Amino acid sequence: MQDFNYLFIIVVISIFISLFLAVFLVTASSTNKLSNRLFALFLIYTSIDVSGFLYESNAGEMSNLAMFRNLVIFLQLPTLYLYVLAASYKNFSLKWKHIIHILPFVLVNLVFVPRFYLANTAEKIVFLQGFKNVPEVQFNHIFLHLQVLVYIVLIFLALRKAKKLYLENYTGNSLLSHQWLFQLSVAITIFYVIALLKNILKFSTYDHISDQITIGLYVFNLIIICWYLLKALNNPTLFRSVDPNLTLVETIVSEKKKNSSQAVNDINFDVELQKLQAYMQDEQAFLNASLTIQDVSDAIHIPVRELSVLINHRLGQHFFDFVNSYRIKKAQGLLTDTTDKKRTVLEILYEVGFNSKSSFNTAFKKHTGYTPTAYRKNHS
Incomplete structure (x- = not known):
């Protein structure tokens, strides 16, 4: 019970700081409006994901809204990837081709439509009781692992190219933005690696270890969020993007x-x-x-x-x-x-x-x- 109280406080603080920082990024006067908004969106998605602890604790069962919230995780890394691009390159803009990044989120939701979203309460309970053997859940589990791997690779490839352009064309503060993006990506990668380990254990006979890792992830998430806030307050003009027309x-x-x-x-x-x-x-x-x-x-x-x-x-x-x-x-x-x-x-x-x-x-x-x-x- 005491652990629950501590976790409740940690989750509430994490959500509050994330939303506070998101509002700050959206309303702050800056030449990097798109990158700020994308990072704010990433923070909002993170808050929605973390809020599952509060929702499940109070509701006791998974409703359609709870399932939808649970699948928002498929929007987090795509948004982070777009943020890295927007923060790295001047004049980066969202185009119709970028809609491809929301397709995994749409796909996993469609998978759950027939036997969950359209099911009644009794059918939902039966569906969730054997979740480890449910095809839809297994598909979601595997697909999430693949998405995380793909986007982590894409993020670090984008950072590698951006760093080359920084070094070949800029000096001084220009490299600080890359260092921040790299540090951010490393922190997020560590978080997702631990989260994926937790998910693997959840589908095994060691699900009790998964619960302990979950507690650690909530604490780690709070630490990362506080770090975001300190970065934003101490370096309000951190980013200097590279010219997208530069050639290696x-x-x-x-x-x-x-x-x-x-x-x-x-x-x-x-x-x-x-x-x-x-x-x-x-x-x-x-x-x-x-x-x-x-x-x-x-x-x-x-x-x-x-x-x-x-x-x-x-x-x-x-x-x-x-x-x-x-x-x-x-x-x-x-x-x-x-x-x-x-x-x-x-x-x-x-x-x-x-x-x-x-x-x-x-x-x-x-x-x-x-x-x-x-x-x-x-x-x-």
Whole structure:
């Protein structure tokens, strides 16, 4: 009974925070309205799913509404996938082709129409008493596992492509949005893996273990929801989407191989490289924390596609790392400047174009093998 009281409180708090955050996302002034609304919809679906604990505890039997609520889970991952796309790419919009993502939800509901939705109360009770052997329930169980697997793969493939585009074309805060989406996807994946394990045990002789895992999932869900809220409050302008018209360098290179001679490519490479290096050294554009490859392209009058191939393919560096190499070189000079020893590492990282201590430390160690503090100590 005490466990029930704790779970009741946990579920109510989870639903309240989810709906509160959903309202915040829908009403907040933002340029990412579609992604915010999709994430809000995901939170609403999550609330509906979690509310099953309250509904079943009070109703005692599964009505048509309860079954419909139970099947809303088939809308959660499709919505999360669309959210990842909307948060990753500028100008992403919902099109008629995206209606395919609600078809699994429609299908599983149609499966339950003849022997459940249209059945009377007595027939529903008989149907649910042997649910482990009911074909419709078994189909639902297998289909859900397949859907989860497919959408988790789709989400991480989308994130992988988006990260490549971030690294090839952006610096600074741009990568923070990808990190958030990746962290979110990992957390959701862990949740669904545990949930699927719980469902497998539910259909076995270890259903008592399934009940214990269910309690853990409610707690885990509350933790994730609170994390969502903290992210939203601490980073209201977190997302900076990539241009959907950008092309991966590997695609550009394969296209370029079909035309133009190697000799011409080498001449252009040398000229463009000198132009790029002169601009980065003389203008110190890397000090701009939000520098993009488009900014550099506009400044030195080299098309983005050519510049992207030059940096990401010919130099063998992502634009992200290319810019950071200049920032780190500048930071090295400031760290070993004996005329201004009072300048802190935090002041230096902001001065050279970084916007967080963690990203500066990571980049600095990647390029020098030292942490900034250790470098200053060993080279002063």
